[in-house]
Amino acid sequence: MTRLFAFIPLAFFAAMAVYFAMGLQEDPGEIPSQLIDQPLPDFELAPIQGTEFGFTDDDLQGEVILLNYFGSWCPPCLQEHPMLMQIARSGVVPIYGVDWKDEPGAGAAWLQRYGNPYVRVGDDASGRLAIDFGLTGAPETFLIDREGRVRYRHVGIITEDVWNETLRPMVEALQRS
Amino acid sequence: MDDPALEARAMRLYGQLRCVVCQSQSIGESNAPLAEDMRAVVRERLLLGESDAEVIGFMRERYGEYVLMMPPLQANTLLLWGLPLALLVFGGVGAIVYVRKQAGAESLALSAEEDAQLEALRREEGQE
Numbered sequence: 001m002t003r004l005f006a007f008i009p010l011a012f013f014a015a016m017a018v019y020f021a022m023g024l025q026e027d028p029g030e031i032p033s034q035l036i037d038q039p040l041p042d043f044e045l046a047p048i049q050g051t052e053f054g055f056t057d058d059d060l061q062g063e064v065i066l067l068n069y070f071g072s073w074c075p076p077c078l079q080e081h082p083m084l085m086q087i088a089r090s091g092v093v094p095i096y097g098v099d100w101k102d103e104p105g106a107g108a109a110w111l112q113r114y115g116n117p118y119v120r121v122g123d124d125a126s127g128r129l130a131i132d133f134g135l136t137g138a139p140e141t142f143l144i145d146r147e148g149r150v151r152y153r154h155v156g157i158i159t160e161d162v163w164n165e166t167l168r169p170m171v172e173a174l175q176r177s
Numbered sequence: 178m179d180d181p182a183l184e185a186r187a188m189r190l191y192g193q194l195r196c197v198v199c200q201s202q203s204i205g206e207s208n209a210p211l212a213e214d215m216r217a218v219v220r221e222r223l224l225l226g227e228s229d230a231e232v233i234g235f236m237r238e239r240y241g242e243y244v245l246m247m248p249p250l251q252a253n254t255l256l257l258w259g260l261p262l263a264l265l266v267f268g269g270v271g272a273i274v275y276v277r278k279q280a281g282a283e284s285l286a287l288s289a290e291e292d293a294q295l296e297a298l299r300r301e302e303g304q305e
Contacts, residue, residue: 031197031240031241031243032241032243034238034239034240034241101210101214126214127210127211127214128214128218130211130214131214131215131218131239132239133239134239134240134241135211136197136198136211136240137198137211
């Protein structure tokens with residue numbers, strides 16, 4: 001019997017090792033969004049230079065939309081950009097853009113150069129709204145339902161797979177409901 | 178900030194909030210632009226007259242428990258906080274039991290033979 005007790009530390013170590021190995025599979029960069037199923041924060045974003053309209057949280061009511069945080073300084077955003085253009089062309093869901101912590105005019109020039117997939121673009125030069133959104137980086141995309149509630153957040157680039165397998169099905173389900 | 182007391186509180190809060198892009202640094206230690214913005218928000222809220230707990234709560238509402246450098250003691254962190262203490266008690270009791278058992282097995286008292294030897298040595302010493 002006492003022989004068996006000698007194996008307790010080993011069993012304990014094994015249990016911990018399995019638990020930690022499981023932990024290693026997780027991406028520590030993915031912080032769960034606190035906004036899921038919550039209403040959008042109140043905001044009013046000014047237009048970026050060279051455009052006429054910004055938008056407010058009220059503008060996002062009544063329709064399923066994607067809200068995409070980007071910046072002209074952000075290489076992954078450029079990588080994501082063709083996919084956003086493709087989504088915009090498909091007409092499946094309107095995309096609203098927030099230009100995050102950009103120099104005045106830089107976001108507008110970037111959109112001029114690469115194309116503008118957004119129905120409207122708001123300017124979050126100070127990055128204050130980003131903190132209300134619990135943003136951890138760019139690009140980051142929020143799926144918002146007709147009632148103006150955040151239903152899903154995607155951290156990082158929207159790849160073709162993310163769009164086809166995750167976002168598009170969710171968008172279409174929300175549009176049907 | 179001009180007020181040194183507020184400045185000190187801001188510094189302390191910087192150390193308690195995690196930079197959400199750098200993970201193992203506080204917003205006070207990080208140079209990331211987002212950490213800079215978070216520091217600015219902390220200063221703004223302090224200037225509005227908010228308490229330390231309110232400022233922490235503001236960040237926690239937006240970024241969740243993850244933003245706290247020190248995990249709070251609650252149901253899902255009980256294991257985290259309790260395990261080291263449990264291990265210390267468990268190990269400590271184990272160590273005491275082990276040492277006691279060793280001592281019991283091999284008596285420290287001298288045998289009759291050893292007593293006689295010792296007595297002989299003492300006598301020798303006394304004579305000189």
